[in-house]
Amino acid sequence: MIVLEVTVFLLVAAAGTAVVLTRDPLNQAIVASFYGLVLGIMFLVFQAPDVGLSQITVGAVALPMMVLLALAKVRALEGSRGRDDR
Amino acid sequence: MDALPALAVAFPLLVAAALVGLAPICPRRVADAAAVVTAAIVAALGLALLARCLEGPVVYWFGGWTPRDGIVLGVAFTVDPVGAGLATLAGVLATAALTFSWRTFEAVRTLHHGLMLVFLAGIVGFCLSGDLFNMFVFYELFSVAAYALAGYRTTDPGSVRGALNFAITNSVGAILLLGGIALLYGRTGALNLAQLGQALAKGPADRLVVVAFLLLMVGFFVKAAVVPFHFWLADAYALAPTVVGVLFAGVVSELGLYAVARVYWTVFSASLAGAEGVRGVLLLGAVATALVGGVMCLLQHHLARMLAYATISHVGLTLAGFALLGPVGAGGAVLYLLADGLVKGSLFISVGIVEHHLHDVGERRLQGRGRHLPWAAALMTVGALGLAGVPPFGTFLGKALMEEAAFEAGFPWLIGLYVVVAALTSAALLRATGRVFLGLGPPQAPAASGPRAPDEAALRHPQVHATQVVPAVLLLAGALAIGLAPGLAGAVQDAADRFTDRQAYAAAVLQGARDPASSRPHPPVHLTSPALGAVLSALLGLGLALAALYPDRLPARLRGGVARVWDPAAAMLRGLHGGHVGDSVAWLVVGLAGFGTLLALVVR
């Protein structure tokens, strides 16, 4: 049990670091989704299934989704801007 | 059971939801009226609460969960005169701001009014709450509403950048706050302020208590914009719509100070009692804030930005009153905070009037163009005197109390700080007033760029509407009333005695004790020397303003000497305040480390 806990803690720390160090937002959204999932698992280890469930729905699905949509919007803007310049 | 404390929050929230739900079918005028009336009712509820809690705090247990054997199961609002006074101030400012916006503001349907009411409800809940996590929730509530309100003026691109910086920096502050809450909860298993205070009172502060205090203090200092946590404020406040800026400058920054004071006295005062150095650490922050804010204020030519830095410098002055860690200083700080909030709210409305009529707020571009706005000129001049703390404004009485406390606590030099800083901020305002409304100073080279609207714009709105002027006049009248109300100084000192009495607070919350505590007789406040100081501030301010308007009339040697010191310092300060979000957060961490090291050293 202790081994599992330590593994999960270290995994969370590593995944959080990976999210920060992934500088391209598109890739970062995917890493962040993974991080959300790992956090959710950590909360199950903490015997907090309520929190784990919302962390997974929010952190692994809803938030990365919003990031992707915001990025899509920004790219579309850049696309139209590029065309206007031409 | 009397549900007044709950209604003060629930009512605006309910109206907000209704306004949003009915947005498609609700005519604009009806929504306007509903918002103003709701804000006014909140102000009235605040006053009613204030009247009710003069004889001891009103404790309201949500869900009826009264404590069992000193263990709190639910959440309590603990209303005392300080909290109720701030809630009333927020209600009054919101009423004034919404009235002002009646004619000037293009709302995105009625969603904006919903957001304003949520903002107000969050502030009120924050002021009334007696539970640390509940304070955090309401803190986030008004903050989230504030981020959205700060950023949505799409005509000014800067407002979006300001809002981003505001939201990111303040969210980091909120994270620190929650870290402090988690530390205290891990130690004590409690979230109620009174219960936390009882648990910590069992021993002197150890490392966990020091770090928890640090995190809570820094978290709230970010909201208060204490140096070096202030870099986000100017863009956010100055570029927000007037209706929002009134509340930002009038009450939001002060809430951060209120929270530090509240948490210090209810939770930490017993365990930190032995540490005299805490006073020095807080005073250091206060002095730095007051001076940086004051100098930056003088450097601004954007009228709203000027008010934003005046807000920072006056946060420093107020913090100095709290930092003395005694009831007299706290009472003075509270009084100052209320009166100063009214004055700044009124000034923000005046700037809004200028902007509405001249479509610009740049002091140099506006030279002489405000001649046909006598109301705004008068409001700005009187407001500048209010900022300087001239009698009989409430700011004067508050300052007199704080100066007395400083003298008695052995910090007489603080009196000099009050004189100088009040002079700096009022000088900036008087200079701008003279230039914009009287056309004083040498003609400025017309700026090549900038939103210079044609003067026909002014002709299109020849009339200043009563809905614009009356709110500003009433706010100033309120600041005067605070200074003139007979017996107010005594009442405030009674309230401050209770505010700083941890044991009475704990007894009221945990045991329901409601003793009509005998009010201690207060010696009369010395008013003569503070009055001289205030007049000196105003004269200094006037002199500085004239010197800034007519630098050529100064003796050349003096001018050169001043320029050698002032110009590099000003350039450096300007360079630091570049509005980069990374800078704000980096400085926040510097401040965290700095204040933390000092606290760790003085508490040992």
Next chain:
Amino acid sequence: MRFLPYAVAAWLLLVGLYGIVTSRNLVHAIICLSVAQSSTYVLLLSVGFERGGTAPVFLDVPVGTKAVDPVVGALTLTDIVVGATVSALLLALAVQAHKHHGTLDPERLKSEQD
């Protein structure tokens, strides 16, 4: 092990702040903020954890069974909602900033004084 989760929380906070300070893209900075925010979830839940305790749900186990603290669970739930909504709002602001300035790089979003 005695302090490992607390240390993880402190690490997440600092690494998230590092990301914000060094970020060259606002969307990146916003995700870093959510990493910093997640430090509070870890800290809250770990101070409420009790070794050998079950989840505080007494449907299949009788009341009186050793269970972890339900309060930190409730606090963290609130915290997660706050974090998510703030992120959403920030993303909307970032989209707006891009529209006005044509960039998401904080270095190029300079303050124009006066």
Next chain:
Amino acid sequence: MTPGLRRRVFLAAAAAAGALLLWGLTGLPDYGVYAGPYGDVLNQVAVAERKATNVVASVTFDYRGVDTMGEEYILFAAVLGVAILLRAQRDETEQPPDEDAADRHAPATSNAVRVIGLTLVGPVVLFGLYVVAHGHLTPGGGFQGGVVLATAALLVYLSGEYVTLRRVSPELLTDSAEAVGAAGYVAIGLLGVGAGAAFLANVLPLGQPGALLSAGTIPPINLAVGLEVAGGFVLLLSEFLEQTLVIRRPGEVT
């Protein structure tokens, strides 16, 4: 500050701040030891007092229900803020997409994905409703269920049925779902005041622990929260979606 200087300043300060934080954190009880009375007392008394078997739910919606009311309004304010920010921008620059336009610009989706996506919608909605309704019994509740329900709407989008999504969740409906949910929470709170008790007092019949209809006001509050969260998240997602779709021009369709 230049980026390099900023980074060095931060690293120096963060080293000191990190050391301070660790110093303070070691003052906590060891990991795995819970010191405080709050949670232990609630674990002992909550099921008997509230007849809800999930103690986290009774803390969230009853003992500390006012926190959750604030939390719901945080969501409400954020969604309003996003709507104001993005709608204002839309009004400035683009026309709202009429159905033809959306049809033309939405990414093409293969039939297999479309079928799978649409088949999943039913079960996901059912699961969401289940999670909302059983919040007081098992882990879950209005918030988690509400997000699950919002994902159902997302599935509709992923299946390429953007037009359907617009039909199913027009702004009016999601706006009002969100508002009704938020107002519902306060209204349930006022129920307590109306009954002569405190705001948010649990004045409905409590029933027996383990039953679907038990725990008094907790299930209705869960329902209000579920409504608000589902409406709010659909609104958030669709505001961002709107942004993405509206801006696309015919040439950009991939």
